[in-house]
Amino acid sequence: RVFxxxxxxxxxxxxxxxxxxxxxxxxxxxxxxxxxxxxxxxxALLLLFLGNKSIKISWFPLLYMIFMIPVPxxxxxxxxxxxxxxxxxxxxxxxxxxxxxxxxxxxxxxxGQYQLLVADACSGLHSMFSLSALGxxxxxxxxxxxxxxNGIMLASILxxxxxxxxxxxxxxxxxxxxxxxxxxQGFLHGTAGIVLLLAALMFLFxxxxxxxxxxxxxxxxxSA
Numbered sequence: 001r002v003f004x005x006x007x008x009x010x011x012x013x014x015x016x017x018x019x020x021x022x023x024x025x026x027x028x029x030x031x032x033x034x035x036x037x038x039x040x041x042x043x044a045l046l047l048l049f050l051g052n053k054s055i056k057i058s059w060f061p062l063l064y065m066i067f068m069i070p071v072p073x074x075x076x077x078x079x080x081x082x083x084x085x086x087x088x089x090x091x092x093x094x095x096x097x098x099x100x101x102x103x104x105x106x107x108x109x110x111x112g113q114y115q116l117l118v119a120d121a122c123s124g125l126h127s128m129f130s131l132s133a134l135g136x137x138x139x140x141x142x143x144x145x146x147x148x149x150n151g152i153m154l155a156s157i158l159x160x161x162x163x164x165x166x167x168x169x170x171x172x173x174x175x176x177x178x179x180x181x182x183x184x185q186g187f188l189h190g191t192a193g194i195v196l197l198l199a200a201l202m203f204l205f206x207x208x209x210x211x212x213x214x215x216x217x218x219x220x221x222x223s224a
Contacts (some may be wrong), residue, residue, distance in 0.1 A: 004050055005051035005052070006050070006051055007047045010047055011045075011048035012044075014040055014043060014044040015040075015041065015044035018037045018039075018040030018041035021033045021034075021037035022038075031070045035069045035070065038065065039066070042062060042065075043062055064133075064136070064140075067129070071125075071129070076125065079123070079125055080125055083162075084118045084119075084120070084122065084123045085107060087118055088108075088118045091118075091166060092104040094170060095111070095173065095174075100177070102173070111176070114180075114181055116172070122165070122168075122169055123165075124162055124165030124166075127165050127196075127200070128161040128162065131157055131160065131164075131201065131204075135153070135157040136157075138201075138204065138205070138208070139153055142208065144211075144212070149208075152207070153204070153207060160200050160203055160204060161200055163200075164196045164199060164200035164203075167196060171192055171196075
């Protein structure tokens with residue numbers, strides 16, 4: 001139970017900043033400020049009505065709301081290009097090593113008679129964002145005590161999402177190669193993304209399980 005102990009010193013300035021961000025964001029159509037202001041406003045109301053302890057209790061829900069803020073386009077553009085390039089290079093290298101007739105020009109892959117473009121949607125940025133949200137929620141709910149355990153889990157999220165997306169792209173390339181362009185761009189195109197996201201999430205669970213075994217406190221028997 002939280003007993004009201006308002007913090008007006010921080011609450012009112014935070015409320016003013018939140019309202020200003022909302023007005024500017026809504027009037028100028030800036031989603032970063034418009035949506036982000038909701039976090040500031042909720043934090044300010046908690047401070048004004050309940051006090052500091054309410055922030056300590058609700059810190060994760062407030063922090064988690066960051067995932068509802070749209071990523072600015074300039075950041076998306078800056079990340080999408082390199083991700084597509086790396087995915088194209090890795091996919092081509094792996095499939096070429098497996099002796100598939102594949103070549104690459106930038107982010108365009110040629111396999112057999114087919115030509116595939118690694119588009120912005122295939123960069124894996126959305127998968128990384130989604131897996132980060134799910135991974136952080138899982139970490140919060142599992143409440144592991146080891147800082148090293150949590151650090152390894154946190155550091156694993158983005159690499160796992162990236163590898164899962166590379167595998168997805170290679171699967172779509174092979175589906176196109178064996179079954180044609182219509183199969184590669186049809187139902188399997190969307191399904192592969194969902195399946196690989198679930199597989200990445202399961203892999204994170206596996207990492208968590210392995211870490212829980214590795215960092216389990218040793219139990220020594222006591223003589224009677």
